[in-house]
Amino acid sequence: MWQWFHKLGSPKYVYPLCGKLLPWMAFFTTALLVIGTVWGLFYAPADYQQGNSFRIIYIHVPSAFMSMGTYTYIAVLAAIGIIWRMKLADMFAVAIAPIGAAFTFVALFTGAVWGKPTWGTYWVWDARLTSELILLFLYFGLIALYHAIEDKQKAIKAFRILALVGVVNVPIIHYSVHFWNTLHQGATLSKFEKPSMAPEMLWPLLINILGTVLLFLTIGMMRLRNHILVSEKNTQWVKQEVQHVL
Amino acid sequence: MRSVQALVVRDLALGIRRPSEILNPLIFFVMVLTLFPLGVGPSPEILARIAPGIIWVAALLATLLGLDSLFRTDYEDGALDQLLVGGNHLPLMALSKVLVHWILSAVPLLILTPLMGLMMHLDWAAIRVLWLSLLIGSPLLSIIGALGAALTVGVKRGSVLLSLLILPLYVPVLIFGTSAVSAAAMGLDYNVQIAILGAMLALALSLAPLVIAAALRVSVS
Numbered sequence: 285m286w287q288w289f290h291k292l293g294s295p296k297y298v299y300p301l302c303g304k305l306l307p308w309m310a311f312f313t314t315a316l317l318v319i320g321t322v323w324g325l326f327y328a329p330a331d332y333q334q335g336n337s338f339r340i341i342y343i344h345v346p347s348a349f350m351s352m353g354t355y356t357y358i359a360v361l362a363a364i365g366i367i368w369r370m371k372l373a374d375m376f377a378v379a380i381a382p383i384g385a386a387f388t389f390v391a392l393f394t395g396a397v398w399g400k401p402t403w404g405t406y407w408v409w410d411a412r413l414t415s416e417l418i419l420l421f422l423y424f425g426l427i428a429l430y431h432a433i434e435d436k437q438k439a440i441k442a443f444r445i446l447a448l449v450g451v452v453n454v455p456i457i458h459y460s461v462h463f464w465n466t467l468h469q470g471a472t473l474s475k476f477e478k479p480s481m482a483p484e485m486l487w488p489l490l491i492n493i494l495g496t497v498l499l500f501l502t503i504g505m506m507r508l509r510n511h512i513l514v515s516e517k518n519t520q521w522v523k524q525e526v527q528h529v530l
Numbered sequence: 531m532r533s534v535q536a537l538v539v540r541d542l543a544l545g546i547r548r549p550s551e552i553l554n555p556l557i558f559f560v561m562v563l564t565l566f567p568l569g570v571g572p573s574p575e576i577l578a579r580i581a582p583g584i585i586w587v588a589a590l591l592a593t594l595l596g597l598d599s600l601f602r603t604d605y606e607d608g609a610l611d612q613l614l615v616g617g618n619h620l621p622l623m624a625l626s627k628v629l630v631h632w633i634l635s636a637v638p639l640l641i642l643t644p645l646m647g648l649m650m651h652l653d654w655a656a657i658r659v660l661w662l663s664l665l666i667g668s669p670l671l672s673i674i675g676a677l678g679a680a681l682t683v684g685v686k687r688g689s690v691l692l693s694l695l696i697l698p699l700y701v702p703v704l705i706f707g708t709s710a711v712s713a714a715a716m717g718l719d720y721n722v723q724i725a726i727l728g729a730m731l732a733l734a735l736s737l738a739p740l741v742i743a744a745a746l747r748v749s750v751s
Contacts, residue, residue, distance in 0.1 A: 421698040428694055432685045441748040442681050446695065449677065449741060453699050456730070460702035464709060 293370050295512045296521050302505040309502040316495030324488035331485075337401040340394050342489055346496035348391035351419060354384030354500065358426070359451035362444040374440045375515065377447065378430055379507035383500060385423035392416055411465040415458045422450045436515065533618050534626045541630040544603075551599065555592040556638050562588040563646050574651040581650035582660060582711030586704055589639050589664060590671060594696075596635045597675040598689040600627060601746070605683045610750055621739035624746065628669075628676045628739075636668035652715070659714035659724075663707040666727045670703045673734045673742075680745035702730065 291297040324342035331338040361377035364370050395413060396406040407413065429446055433439035516522045545552065566584050570576055604610040613623055643664055647657035678696035682688035710723035 418698045418701055421694070425695040425698065428691055429681065432682070432688070432691050438684065438748055438751070442745065445741060445745050445748065446681060449699070452737075453702075456702050457698070460705045460726075464705040 293372050295372060295375070295516050296519075298372055299509055299512050299525070302509050306502065306505055309498060309505065313495055313498040313502050316491055316498060320488045320491035320495050324485075324492060328485050328488055329482070334402055337398065340398045342492050344391060344394040344398060345489060346493045347387045347394065348416065349493060350496055350500055351384060351388035351391050351416065353497075354380055354387060355419060355422070355454065356451065358384065359447050362447035365440070365444050366448075374444070375511050376504065376508050378440065378443060379511045380500070380504045381423060381426050381430070383503055383507070385420060385427065387496075387500070388416060388420045388423060392420065409465065411458075411462040414465070415454075415461045418457055418461070419454070422454070426450065533616075534622055537613075537623060538626045538630055541627065542633065545630060545634040551596060552634050552638060555595040555635055556642065558595060559588050559592040559639060559642065560646070562591065563650070567650075578651040578653075578656075578715070581647065581652050582656070582708045582715070585643065585646055585650065585660060586664070586667075586708045586711075589636075589643075589668065590700055590704060592639060593635055593668065593671045593675060594693055596631065597679045597696075598692055600631055600676055600679040601683040601749075602679075602688075605750065610683075610746065614747065614750055620743035620746065624676065624680070624742040625735075625739045628672050628742075631676065632669050632672040636664075636672060639668065640664055652711075656711055656715040659720055660711045662724060663710045663727060666724065666731055667703050667707040670727070670731050670734055671700065673738045674699050674703075677738055677742050677745060680742045680749060682749075683746070684749040703727070706730070 321342060325339050328339070330336050358377045358381060361373040364373040365377065392413070395416075399408065400406050426443060426446055430439050430443045433442055513522055513526070563584065566580070567577060570580065601610060604613070614620065640661065643661055644657050647660055652660065674696055675692075678692045678699075681695065682692045685691055706723045706727050710720040710727070713720040713723065
């Protein structure tokens with residue numbers, strides 16, 4: 285058990301492991317996303333108020349969920365990196381940051397598209413929308429900091445600190461934006477109180493959320509493999525690996 | 531304690547000998563606030579309504595101007611290395627740097643704020659609360675900013691990156707600062723906002739110096 289756990293910390297072991305897992309992950313991701321999306325878009329009943337426009341929920345909610353989940357995950361990985369100096373935790377944290385930013389962007393974009401038919405406007409300065417936008421800025425800051433520092437040993441340390449500072453701030457930002465919004469236009473909030481969903485609408489959503497988590501892991505592993513090759517490029521096994529491919 | 535005192539005195543002396551670094555953010559502050567009436571029109575009602583927000587945003591941006599040089603000169607001439615290897619209590623050193631930054635950048639702003647409030651047609655009650663909120667909020671801006679400055683001190687052309695990192699973290703300070711003034715202008719109770727600003731300041735004062743010290747160790751090592 286412990287030996288297996290220690291092996292997980294070694295890039296040399298994880299690189300081929302991810303390679304073996306990837307086809308399976310890709311298969312299940314595609315299967316779940318296709319089932320969930322087709323079910324949601326074609327077979328789930330239309331909403332009694334919003335008609336068919338509500339169907340964007342099957343893209344919007346999973347990506348919004350992942351946008352926040354990824355940031356928390358990065359912070360957990362950063363803590364692991366600081367406490368146990370696990371190289372692989374650091375690498376994975378750096379690898380998934382752009383994926384989180386992409387999910388945040390998708391959540392904002394689909395939210396805007398959904399907002400037009402539902403509220404009559406693409407954007408409202410609502411608490412949730414605003415804190416999601418700030419979350420996107422936090423992602424940009426993380427990615428930019430890592431790339432700005434040329435010494436990657438230093439860069440990852442700065443990245444960890446910023447990730448932890450960010451995750452302490454996310455609840456404060458969320459709470460304060462909530463406070464700010466309710467002060468100015470409290471009525472908007474009631475728009476967000478969702479009626480509890482009917483099971484035939486909920487199932488495709490749950491499938492899509494699971495599919496999106498798998499999509500995140502699949503892309504994360506692909507990026508991790510890339511990252512391992514780049515940062516271990518001076519080791520013997522990477523040279524052999526690359527020659528093998530060439 | 532004596533080394534902290536020595537550091538504060540040294541940094542203050544260095545700051546005062548470079549008056550342009552104190553004056554430029556101030557002039558920037560006044561000029562930004564002059565642009566707003568030109569942009570949105572001189573009507574007193576509109577100006578009084580947006581004044582808390584724009585004065586706060588202008589103060590925030592003016593604070594940002596001085597931040598890039600907070601650790602940079604010390605980093606370039608090696609004084610920061612000396613601080614790190616000197617066996618001093620690094621979080622305390624970081625806090626004294628923040629203190630000097632606050633004295634040199636925020637205190638002049640605080641002196642000018644009532645004047646700017648008057649020019650924006652705020653009434654005295656609102657100006658009083660604006661001043662109070664800036665008094666509690668500006669140390670927060672300096673502390674959070676120092677964190678960003680410590681992370682980016684080794685980066686070439688780090689000032690743009692610095693604003694990208696810390697502007698999102700300024701959001702809560704801005705919200706509670708301006709909403710206190712808006713509440714006061716409408717004759718409502720503003721104790722909640724001021725109390726939350728105070729709570730955030732207490733949290734930042736106790737935790738941020740440790741983080742700034744860790745960030746400095748990373749950047750300088």
